[in-house]
Amino acid sequence: MTAHVNRRVPSLIARAGTASALTLAVVGGSVLVPGAASEADAATQAAKALNVAASKRGAPYKRGAAGPYRFDCSGLTLYSYKRVGKSLPRSAQAQYNKTRHIRASQLQRGDLVFFHRGRSVYHVGIYAGGNKIWHSPKQGAVVRLERIWSKSVWYGRVR
Known part of the structure; x- marks a missing residue:
């Protein structure tokens, strides 16, 4: 060939x-x-960011924390992408605003999944494949892999 x-x-x-x-x-x-x-190259960076997020499995949630030992949702995505040389804003809404918006049919491992109510984003995770994300869900919880539980989601690709 x-x-x-x-x-x-x-x-x-x-x-x-x-x-x-x-x-x-x-x-x-x-x-x-x-x-x-x-x-x-972007796909490789996304896969590396996904691996960084997965390596934080079990790290406790803390509002406003962006690692390396505690995270809130956008802190985990910010930290994961920062480790592979990509810059993201601090909040989930600002991260959504900065990403290239994509359709569900374009979704790849390492893309960001944004949960929203109306036009406001309230949560973000990193897509792991199989309809699952790595995220830091809420107070009292830890970074974990979980199924996407809502249809009110948007998707973004870090540039």
Whole structure:
């Protein structure tokens, strides 16, 4: 398969032309186009942020806390993404406002799940797959993996 792809790459490059705005690159037998690498990099960062959140399993909830040992909901998402080099605002509403809003059909592991009443966001977690999120739910609880319990949710992807 790789040999077949490699034979076609020179003709693709020739057709694109040296002065073309579209630059093709061959990496490990794959043809990449501009912008594709950044999407892959964002997905990798999201997966790493998800792993950070999961590593905090059992950490107690504390209102206003953003780690490393205690968290509220938006504190956990802020901390998890900060550890992978991404900046998020402090509150769940502000995080929703900063993310790229996506549909449920686009949801990937590491995206943020926002719970809302009307137009106001009141809670956030990190999507783990299988209709579950990692989150820090409330006073007296700990960071845990839990099923999404509401249909009043919006989704966001950290840029």
